[in-house]
Amino acid sequence: MFGRKMNETLGKLHFVFSFIPIFIGFYLMHQVGLLGQPRRYADIRPMLDTEAGYAIMLMNKISTHSIFLFAAAQVIFVFNLFYSMFFGEKADKNPWRANSLEWEAPSPPPHGNFERIPFVYRGPYEYSHPAAEEDYLPQTHPPIPGEEEHTGH
CATH class of the missing domain: 1.20.58 (Methane Monooxygenase Hydroxylase; Chain G, domain 1)
Known part of the structure; x- marks a missing residue:
């Protein structure tokens, strides 16, 4: 906050x-x-x-x-x-490396929560994709090769 x-x-x-x-x-x-x-x-x-x-x-x-x-x-x-x-120490943007969209907002958030409306490529609970290098795939990161692409929301 x-x-x-x-x-x-x-x-x-x-x-x-x-x-x-x-x-x-x-x-x-x-x-x-x-x-x-x-x-x-x-x-x-x-x-x-x-x-x-x-x-x-x-x-x-x-x-x-x-x-x-x-x-x-x-x-x-x-x-x-x-x-x-x-x-207090300045907080990182996403200290827990959560995939859900609320962690894409800057802290403290501006009016409207986002500086620009984010484009969503996947759901918030999609973890551990085999083609991903790490177990962290935020909704706003573009699809990785081999991932099924969803239309933006």
């Missing part, structure tokens, strides 16, 4: 600090439910007098702390987003 890549190290850090706490938090919520805690009670003190009361309270505390850690980890994402918008 801005023609820049986000910082990959911060992205991985954000993933770890998001995935692990959210997994722990929701797993413990599931376990607490299996122990019998109702979902929408404002006061669970009567439940604490049961055999599983201490375990329920402990899991609720750990779950709450995990979700707060997850929320705090979103600061990493927001920082990465805004930092990368202005100072």
